Amino acid sequence: MAAWEENVRKVVPYTPGEQPENPDIIKLNTNENPYPPAPLAAQILKDINSEILRKYPDPGARDLVRALAGRYGLPEEQIFVGVGSDDVLAMSFLTFFQGTKPILFPDITYSFYEVWAKLFGIPYQCQPLDEQFRIRSADYQKDCGGIVIPNPNAPTGLAKDLAEIEQIIACNPGVIVIIDEAYIDFGGVSALSLVPRYDNLLVVQTFSKSRSLAGMRIGYAFGNHKLIKYLNDAKYSFNSYTMNTVSIAMGAASLKDEAYFRETIGKVIATREWTKRELSKLGFVFPDAKGNFIFASHPRCPAKKLFEALKEQGIYVRYFDKPRIDQYLRITIGTDQQMQALMRFLKQYLGENV
Amino acid sequence: MAAWEENVRKVVPYTPGEQPENPDIIKLNTNENPYPPAPLAAQILKDINSEILRKYPDPGARDLVRALAGRYGLPEEQIFVGVGSDDVLAMSFLTFFQGTKPILFPDITYSFYEVWAKLFGIPYQCQPLDEQFRIRSADYQKDCGGIVIPNPNAPTGLAKDLAEIEQIIACNPGVIVIIDEAYIDFGGVSALSLVPRYDNLLVVQTFSKSRSLAGMRIGYAFGNHKLIKYLNDAKYSFNSYTMNTVSIAMGAASLKDEAYFRETIGKVIATREWTKRELSKLGFVFPDAKGNFIFASHPRCPAKKLFEALKEQGIYVRYFDKPRIDQYLRITIGTDQQMQALMRFLKQYLGENV
Numbered sequence: 182m183a184a185w186e187e188n189v190r191k192v193v194p195y196t197p198g199e200q201p202e203n204p205d206i207i208k209l210n211t212n213e214n215p216y217p218p219a220p221l222a223a224q225i226l227k228d229i230n231s232e233i234l235r236k237y238p239d240p241g242a243r244d245l246v247r248a249l250a251g252r253y254g255l256p257e258e259q260i261f262v263g264v265g266s267d268d269v270l271a272m273s274f275l276t277f278f279q280g281t282k283p284i285l286f287p288d289i290t291y292s293f294y295e296v297w298a299k300l301f302g303i304p305y306q307c308q309p310l311d312e313q314f315r316i317r318s319a320d321y322q323k324d325c326g327g328i329v330i331p332n333p334n335a336p337t338g339l340a341k342d343l344a345e346i347e348q349i350i351a352c353n354p355g356v357i358v359i360i361d362e363a364y365i366d367f368g369g370v371s372a373l374s375l376v377p378r379y380d381n382l383l384v385v386q387t388f389s390k391s392r393s394l395a396g397m398r399i400g401y402a403f404g405n406h407k408l409i410k411y412l413n414d415a416k417y418s419f420n421s422y423t424m425n426t427v428s429i430a431m432g433a434a435s436l437k438d439e440a441y442f443r444e445t446i447g448k449v450i451a452t453r454e455w456t457k458r459e460l461s462k463l464g465f466v467f468p469d470a471k472g473n474f475i476f477a478s479h480p481r482c483p484a485k486k487l488f489e490a491l492k493e494q495g496i497y498v499r500y501f502d503k504p505r506i507d508q509y510l511r512i513t514i515g516t517d518q519q520m521q522a523l524m525r526f527l528k529q530y531l532g533e534n535v
Numbered sequence: 536m537a538a539w540e541e542n543v544r545k546v547v548p549y550t551p552g553e554q555p556e557n558p559d560i561i562k563l564n565t566n567e568n569p570y571p572p573a574p575l576a577a578q579i580l581k582d583i584n585s586e587i588l589r590k591y592p593d594p595g596a597r598d599l600v601r602a603l604a605g606r607y608g609l610p611e612e613q614i615f616v617g618v619g620s621d622d623v624l625a626m627s628f629l630t631f632f633q634g635t636k637p638i639l640f641p642d643i644t645y646s647f648y649e650v651w652a653k654l655f656g657i658p659y660q661c662q663p664l665d666e667q668f669r670i671r672s673a674d675y676q677k678d679c680g681g682i683v684i685p686n687p688n689a690p691t692g693l694a695k696d697l698a699e700i701e702q703i704i705a706c707n708p709g710v711i712v713i714i715d716e717a718y719i720d721f722g723g724v725s726a727l728s729l730v731p732r733y734d735n736l737l738v739v740q741t742f743s744k745s746r747s748l749a750g751m752r753i754g755y756a757f758g759n760h761k762l763i764k765y766l767n768d769a770k771y772s773f774n775s776y777t778m779n780t781v782s783i784a785m786g787a788a789s790l791k792d793e794a795y796f797r798e799t800i801g802k803v804i805a806t807r808e809w810t811k812r813e814l815s816k817l818g819f820v821f822p823d824a825k826g827n828f829i830f831a832s833h834p835r836c837p838a839k840k841l842f843e844a845l846k847e848q849g850i851y852v853r854y855f856d857k858p859r860i861d862q863y864l865r866i867t868i869g870t871d872q873q874m875q876a877l878m879r880f881l882k883q884y885l886g887e888n889v
Contacts, residue, residue: 183761184709185735188634188680194771197594214589223585226781231577234750234785235568237743240551264618267774275654280542300629300772326542355538381539389591396588396780407537417548418654420621426750427580427781431588 266400364472620754718826
């Protein structure tokens with residue numbers, strides 16, 4: 182080991198889902214939206230004059246913040262933006278969880294929470310989901326350094342109703358409660374309406390799922406102005422310009438296309454409900470899916486085997502080789518055509534192998 | 536104060552130069568390149584199919600890394616990329632400066648170094664420049680936790696020659712030495728050639744200055760593969776996808792246009808040398824400028840007064856109200872036309888006021 186390695190922060194990073202380059206693959210492994218970004222966003226990409234890119238972007242990303250303020254009915258000073266909700270969440274962990282008491286989040290959830298806690302040396306305690314994969318509210322009503330609740334949760338897909346979310350926030354006025362709503366537009370009820378009443382609440386959302394802009398990396402958060410100010414201070418202490426000019430413009434344009442937004446979400450939900458019915462017919466079981474994915478298990482077919490068989494067939498889903506969930510596959514909702522292809526293969530495979 | 540504020544990381548952020556929206560302003564305040572990005576980069580922006588943006592970018596930004604590897608003659612595993620060199624430097628501070636001994640950097644330099652040290656709780660010790668604003672090599676030959684040397688330095692513009700840089704790296708095998716080369720293409724000699732010989736060296740560069748892509752946020756670093764692996768582990772523990780699809784594509788395309796790169800740099804250097812001569816004629820003094828800016832002082836005109844007079848005239852330069860440099864203005868090199876307008880105003884103003 183070189184001497185300089187002594188001073189190095191050593192971490193085990195989060196592993197994202199594969200991004201295969203082959204366009205023929207049916208890619209149901211990273212919860213992307215199967216539909217393209219809004220036409221207004223596509224148009225602005227064509228219209229951008231590349232000459233302006235010699236200049237730095239607006240460090241406040243005001244066009245985007247303004248558009249979010251208009252769309253969600255909050256003042257601009259209550260909105261934070263970042264390079265995907267991962268950046269927003271990472272900054273939030275860095276900013277709000279400086280205490281010595283452990284922060285709380287579910288044991289089965291977005292595995293990045295644990296990675297951020299370790300990266301920043303934040304003490305944490307995972308709270309086990311119940312046998313039906315539900316987050317138990319009682320687990321989040323104790324002395325702690327902060328709380329992170331994904332709603333709907335991933336990879337389970339289960340959502341909590343607003344009253345339960347509010348109870349957790351109300352019980353913990355002394356710490357920041359982050360509600361990670363990456364998948365909220367596909368069926369959950371957002372905690373946005375609680376922001377004016379709770380100064381300890383941060384609601385985090387993203388353009389990567391419901392707005393089909395994963396490739397542009399745009400996330401945002403709502404909170405009281407003091408909390409957003411702290412978050413911006415940390416952001417400006419890290420990187421003055423996180424959002425680039427094209428992301429700012431495309432994000433703002435995308436928010437103006439409400440009809441397209443509703444239409445694509447409606448299509449994803451309809452396909453999800455169809456897929457649920459078809460999976461049930463084949464004997465799969467799954468928690469009620471409120472996101473753009475289904476977390477499914479087959480009682481008579483090992484998940485890992487099925488994962489590999491699907492991959493060989495050019496159908497990528499996500500498999501987590503972890504206790505309690507190693508018999509499940511997380512299947513992103515694609516187009517009707519993609520899901521029909523998936524069902525055809527599953528039907529045939531289970532017929533031959535189970 | 537709300538109870539949750541106890542757990543908040545409180546920081547004083549870096550203040551970037553103003554980004555005025557009025558296009559008539561002669562903007563010489565943030566060291567942007569006055570020329571547009573390379574035509575190949577402009578073309579790829581027009582050619583991108585927005586439909587692919589529904590998908591996450593390649594987390595490894597391989598197209599960009601490959602292009603950098605080709606252009607700079609290093610293997611891909613010795614290259615790290617990020618959201619501007621600020622992101623690359625922030626990640627490097629987080630990763631490499633975990634020791635208890637202070638890291639060293641100049642007292643007059645990019646003020647973000649101090650901000651990052653404070654953000655991450657890294658002990659640091661500023662080393663004073665000499666009376667001619669030179670970095671004294673002897674100051675960096677002592678027991679420490681790491682070293683950051685900007686070359687050329689900003690806002691002074693002075694460059695160190697390669698032998699001096701090598702001496703500092705060779706003297707400190709037990710810690711990481713970061714050479715921040717944001718402005719290297721305008722006249723300094725890069726430490727890139729030392730990378731194969733020193734495993735403790737990280738060379739950081741950017742597309743924001745010499746490649747006219749400040750708006751797309753692209754920075755990169757060269758180092759030995761082990762060092763880059765640590766840096767990537769930290770990056771993947773912070774945000775899986777920092778570089779978006781458009782930035783990756785434009786960055787890679789820009790590297791293919793070597794002739795345009797040389798041409799614009801040549802023009803900036805020629806304008807800088809002309810500006811130096813003109814400033815001298817008016818009585819200004821300045822350290823020898825090797826970047827795309829000049830750090831100038833007039834013996835008989837207070838810098839702050841001049842800064843404000845210029846601003847009123849629609850000419851933005853950068854003024855730092857700090858000890859030792861409060862009689863200087865940092866003037867970015869613009870087009871010939873812009874610099875002529877600046878000189879006309881200075882001539883008139885000094886004639887009337889000094």
